[in-house]
Amino acid sequence: MVFQGIQIHPSDASGMMVEQVGEYNEAVIPKAPLVAELPRPPDQAALVQAVWEKPRHGFVKANCDGAWLVQTNTGGFGWVIRDFVGWMMQAGGQGDLRYGSALAAEVDAIRAVLIACEQGGFARVMVESDSLIAIQMVKGERLVDAEVDGLIFDIQAMTREFQEMIFIHAPRSCNQAAHEVASFVSRNGGIHHWDLIR
Incomplete structure (x- = not known):
């Protein structure tokens, strides 16, 4: 094949075309953000930025x-466990999961962190x-959506395995570490676990 006086082998020409199509697609097709990365309206309580607080x-x-x-109806979850002085003990998450809604991902995240706490031997x-709806459903303060009914049942059954269990809703600014882990595993896929106490 001759192009503008330069002889190009057909396999090189097809490789260049594929490369150009890829560059075009990257330039034209915007990368969709995760639902968790989209801007949210400010919390109703106050415009003051809340910060993560140590547990009791x-x-x-x-x-x-x-x-x-x-x-794509795909995503994942992330979690971070810290002790009462604020020291990170464990973190983990999983990507490549299929969900029908953001709520399903949030409830699955609660279930996953309970499993991690149980395996870690944490009693209290x-x-x-940062999902108010998920926390209200787990606490029995809101009617459970049929899509997450099985997950909520598991969570409520697991809570009986702990000496003390408290569920708290917090603004996203207090949940930043878990948000970063969830974003990482959702983009990279797979199962991840970081155990910092062993």
């Missing part, structure tokens, strides 16, 4: 967050999530 003495605080991409746990 003898407790661990387990922050969790779900991530969901509406265009404060679970913190």
